[in-house]
Amino acid sequence: MSEIDPVCRAVEAALFAAQQPQSIADLAAQIGQEADIAGALAALSGDYTGRGIELVERAGRWHFQTAADLAWLLRRETEQLRKLSRAATETLAIIAYHEPVSRAEIEAIRGVQVSKGTIDVLMEEGWVTPAGRREVPGRPLIYATTPDFLSHFGLASRRDLPGLEDLRAAGLLDPVDLALEGALAGDADEPSGEQSDSLLENRDDQA
Known part of the structure; x- marks a missing residue:
């Protein structure tokens, strides 16, 4: 078994224990400013590709999540406390x-x-x-x-x-x-994409 990079291990542990997604700066504050956090994140992201959980980045913050194609296994019926008007x-x-x-x-x-x-x-x-x-x-x-x-x-x-x-x-x-x-x-910077979830879903009739 090949030796695992210690920075990768530290980043993996920090993300696993974190209650919120972490930025590179957050991780560096815990692990050390001299550590190659970006390199470790890239390596871990590749290691977790195709597995049951994935390492993903959202707006510069990193966290583990269930693989999208397996989310149905963990889905539970929950009561929605507030529905957006x-x-x-x-x-x-x-x-x-x-x-x-x-x-x-x-x-x-x-x-x-x-x-x-x-x-x-x-x-x-x-x-x-x-x-x-x-x-x-x-x-x-x-x-x-x-x-x-x-x-x-x-x-x-x-x-x-x-x-x-x-x-x-x-x-x-x-x-x-x-x-x-x-x-x-008229927005010159209008985003585009194939995202199936829309902000205009899940609405009630209250104006």
Whole structure:
């Protein structure tokens, strides 16, 4: 049996014990700044490819997860304590596609006012966070998505968000959603991808 690199062993142990995904800086703080953390992560990622668990990176943070094709083995029926309202779902979608974005900009896209409670719900879920203030009169607060948002929806980055054609092909654009289409189409940095999970799924009829 070949000798396993000690840095790889240390990184593997640190990730296994961590309660949250870890960045390279987090791991270096535990293992040592001189350690080749990036090299160890690359090696471990290759070692775990095709196995029951995989080492994945989401927004610069690393964690172990069940292999996607085996997730059904561990799926359990759980009660969903909170279902996002239609307003919250649309607000989350707008923030994801246009971040950083202010409340006024969200309202301009949706065409209706956004209550403080709507954004508070998204922040409580850990999917949205304040990202500073817009340098315009009044200096309004602006919002952006979080690494937890990417992890929850299985996205490596915002570039993996589904594009308009993906949403349309999946039948996820209803007449109200189409009101967002013009704004999304005008975004020069619009993400594209083949992600089957959509931010516009799992909605109720509450506006």
